Amino acid sequence: MVLCMNVDTADLIPVTVLTGFLGSGKTTLLNRLVRQPAMKDALVVINEFGDIGLDHRLVAESDEHTVVEMSSGCLCCTIRGDLSRNVQQACEAVEREGGQPFSRVIIETTGLADPAPILHTLMTDHWLAHRFALDGVICLVDSASGISTLNAHRESQRQVAVADRLLLTKTDLVDEERLSRLASHLAAINPAAEQLQVRHGELAAEYVVGSSLPAKGQRAEGWLRAASYAQVSPAMGMAPPTPGALVTMMAPASGPALTRHGEQIRSFCFTVEQPIAPEILEDWLDLLMSLLGDKILRVKAIVKIAGREQPLALHGVQHIFHPPEPLPVEACRDGVSRFVFITNGVAPEAVTQLFDYFQPAQAT
Template sequence: MNAGTLRGAIPLTVLTGFLGAGKTTLLNRLLKEPALQRSLVLVNELGEIGIDDHLLAESVDGDVVTLAGGCLCCAVRSDLVDTLADLVMRRDEGSIASFDRVILETTGLADPVPVLHALQAHPLVQMRYVLDGVVTVVDAMTGRRSLAEHEEARRQVAVADRIVLTKTDMDEHGEAGRATRDGIRALAPLVPVLDMARDGASASQLFGVAPWGENVRASNLGEWLGSARSSEVPAGHEGDIRSAVLWSEAQLPPQAFGMFVDLLRAEFGPRILRLKGLVCTTDDPDRPVVIHGVQHIFHPPRRLPAWPDEDRRTRIVLIGKDLDGEAVIRLYEAFADAAAMPSVDPLLAPHLS
């Protein structure tokens, strides 16, 4: 088991979205909820910190301030990993108030992929924090244009676990919102989209998505993967960013699964913006193995207590730049076919002609 999944790991949510989408408005609303009273808010120094003045209370230690409700706020001045390490050390020492959740608000022009990469690549961060999900805010009025013109906006949507659509109440005829939803669907066909004006977008809807906690709810697994229910879910693409969904009834031996992951990141790693899935293995088909990767960095596989529903098929969601989803699917099927042949060692089969 990865150390970052152990009891006491601090859930970290990345809040992203293009310029003017309404991240700070959403964050200000969320911080008023009792469930987020013990949260730490990290903001990029180049972004509009934008925590409303009435939420600021007092300085704790120079660059850390207390927000109304007991939350903390800190600007990321340089390296994100250094900041996270410093904050958890100060938390342990008692020099700042304790926190049990981190919300990282990125700048409007930020590419979230390097952020996710950093969160998974550093041993200390993996030990003390766990990625709880990516929430992307999209402006219904201007979102379609942003997605068409800016790769950062496309990546922000592509890697999301939850998408919050803002300013729909300003869309008199609904045309802009429909166009924006079409753009979102092309990049993230399985990701739930919440209308902030209609649905509210509360903490319970946005946080606690990822299946890393000690007491994983079966519903978390389905929510984390998105609304994937059948192999009929279409692949989508917007510009050079593509998504695909792999479904398979084949079970992989543990050795074959390990080799599949190694070849996947070696062959496709630089093009993978995000990959997540549940894999059925022969040694324990009643409990899926969760797989999660950003580029060539993969979260150590972990056995989960149950499948999210009665469907025990392997399901993997792929999002990548110029990524051939069909090639990834063929790679998995090759290992599955080789594993089904009792006379062929699955570790050797990929090398046999």
């Protein structure tokens, strides 16, 4: 099952993943952030690619925060097991020395990293998942070279696609016209991600925390920004697809490889006006992720569950979901469930028709 409906995440330590392509300014921003009171007692995990940890030294010498360096390879593909081991060792060291427990964790990825495997590790590693929860993904984009980087590098597009917030750096090096074109490129990949301009790494810590789940009392529209996406709905009243049609429908979308901006990344908002039975939600997402999980980069949803007063916030990366988060009734007053998908070549019809496939079971 992709969902676990009874996990309490209230006491978990928040984790912020800081990503962005080479030269986007991650270390400069991190160096400024760790000096702020909001980042007190933070554990900083820096993933270097190579044997000389320059970023580690820059941050470690700038403040007294605990810094863990992982320089044996790229965190997204070769040393994910080290993430759990290094964080665990850092926590144990603080406990032995009688220090203040970590209040949050910041993970800075390499510029070449696809963040999705890192998010998977946070959700699936037994030790991490029972102690930490993703607080948000922050992606830095170099305003001067951002468009060419997006056009040339698949990793850059994926970094933007999974982000909760986008920080545009080096804005003083470009004119307004070029900055506007970059903003449009980014919005085409991830329409709901808030874009903020940052100069010389100066940014208040509150802009990079608390972005993965809706704030207390926040309405669905404010968190999902669903109006930014193309809207699709289930084809109610139509006969569900046959199993053979499902197999055809779930085939990867044809087209060129993801090597140029916008060729495969698609985003849309799927809305369901009636409350969804929990077993239908479970079965639908389970099958969808098992068939197309590697093609679904990010899912965010606020769902009205049949028989439950409180709606649920869902947040998934590829085929892995965070434990659902109960929300106040005010978060979904209209009772409409909204699912925001960012995908690599998955047509909206593949999602909506698969939902329709479960409708007879829901109606009985």
